[in-house]
Amino acid sequence: MDNNKLSSDQNIFMENLYWWGIPTLFRCPHDEDLEQCDIGLVGVPHSTGNGTTERDQHLAPRSLRNVSGCYRRAHGKFGITPWELCRINDLGDVLMPHAMVNDITVKDIEAYYKRLDQAGVRPVSIGGDHSITGPILKAIAGPEAKLTGGQPAALIHFDAHTDTMHHLPHWLGAERSAAHWGSYVATEGNVDPRKSIQLGLRGHTRTLNWKKTSAELGYGVIDIDEFRELGVQKTVAAIRQRVGDTPAYITFDLDCLDPSVAPAVANLEPGVSGFSIDEAVGLLQGLRGLNIIGADVVCMVPSKDSPNQITALTSTAVMFEQISLIADTLASNT
Numbered sequence: 001m002d003n004n005k006l007s008s009d010q011n012i013f014m015e016n017l018y019w020w021g022i023p024t025l026f027r028c029p030h031d032e033d034l035e036q037c038d039i040g041l042v043g044v045p046h047s048t049g050n051g052t053t054e055r056d057q058h059l060a061p062r063s064l065r066n067v068s069g070c071y072r073r074a075h076g077k078f079g080i081t082p083w084e085l086c087r088i089n090d091l092g093d094v095l096m097p098h099a100m101v102n103d104i105t106v107k108d109i110e111a112y113y114k115r116l117d118q119a120g121v122r123p124v125s126i127g128g129d130h131s132i133t134g135p136i137l138k139a140i141a142g143p144e145a146k147l148t149g150g151q152p153a154a155l156i157h158f159d160a161h162t163d164t165m166h167h168l169p170h171w172l173g174a175e176r177s178a179a180h181w182g183s184y185v186a187t188e189g190n191v192d193p194r195k196s197i198q199l200g201l202r203g204h205t206r207t208l209n210w211k212k213t214s215a216e217l218g219y220g221v222i223d224i225d226e227f228r229e230l231g232v233q234k235t236v237a238a239i240r241q242r243v244g245d246t247p248a249y250i251t252f253d254l255d256c257l258d259p260s261v262a263p264a265v266a267n268l269e270p271g272v273s274g275f276s277i278d279e280a281v282g283l284l285q286g287l288r289g290l291n292i293i294g295a296d297v298v299c300m301v302p303s304k305d306s307p308n309q310i311t312a313l314t315s316t317a318v319m320f321e322q323i324s325l326i327a328d329t330l331a332s333n334t
């Protein structure tokens with residue numbers, strides 16, 4: 001866009017209007033050239049990995065391209081402006097010509113992110129249902145991955161649910177589904193569960209032993225009850241102790257939040273309060289200084305959002321924290 005005729009004050013003002021200009025994620029340049037990119041913002045419009053509720057999760061990248069344009073540009077707490085620290089571009093959406101067939105599409109997603117890994121681009125993605133996190137981690141973590149230096153990643157997993165349902169052979173026909181990814185990334189060596197943690201599990205469940213599979217794999221778990229006892233600071237300390245200096249990936253299922261701040265998510269858990277936005281943001285900001293290699297926000301269903309698009313705005317806020325954490329990491333590495 002040509003803003004040459006505007007003064008910088010006018011520019012800053014116009015750039016906070018979501019309805020002005022060309023919509024991209026966080027108003028970043030749309031540039032698919034991986035050589036010109038440090039942090040790649042990616043849309044993953046995928047819906048066929050879940051399907052237990054409404055399936056419009058593929059509409060979320062478009063919703064975020066609309067709403068995220070209005071978000072404030074500077075991170076007050078960190079004292080940084082991420083866009084000035086490194087090259088952050090909107091890379092567009094993952095191509096998924098078999099979008100209706102989950103187990104083919106996860107391979108397409110993996111191939112897409114392998115290119116990012118080879119180029120050293122750290123991805124921050126907007127899903128899509130939670131099945132997208134499996135192929136992203138297959139591509140950027142583990143023995144063949146550049147971004148982790150050939151080791152498994154530490155996974156920092158915000159969710160009301162375990163997503164480790166390997167005792168089920170498939171999920172409505174999808175084998176590498178939104179309910180399975182947490183298991184196969186561990187058993188296939190892309191994530192080290194002993195350095196990883198699941199945060200915010202809650203609600204009544206299908207069976208009483210629902211956390212058994214996460215324990216079998218070796219994941220650490222701080223469920224919502226334990227979090228209420230620990231509070232933000234002690235939970236942050238527990239995460240940092242577990243992750244250490246291992247390259248870490250953050251996946252954020254919006255259903256870990258209370259439905260009052262994120263009503264437009266796939267699998268709502270209304271019976272127990274989820275994280276407040278202050279708690280979630282506090283936990284994310286507490287990760288400052290860890291070596292974050294990538295992150296995602298998943299499970300948003302824009303067709304269920306309120307007229308003021310609160311879930312899209314909340315997703316924007318979470319993504320901004322993720323972007324800022326990685327920009328801060330990259331700036332302190334140089």
Ligand SMILES: [Mn+2]
Nearest residue numbers: 160161253255
């Ligand atoms: Mn979930």
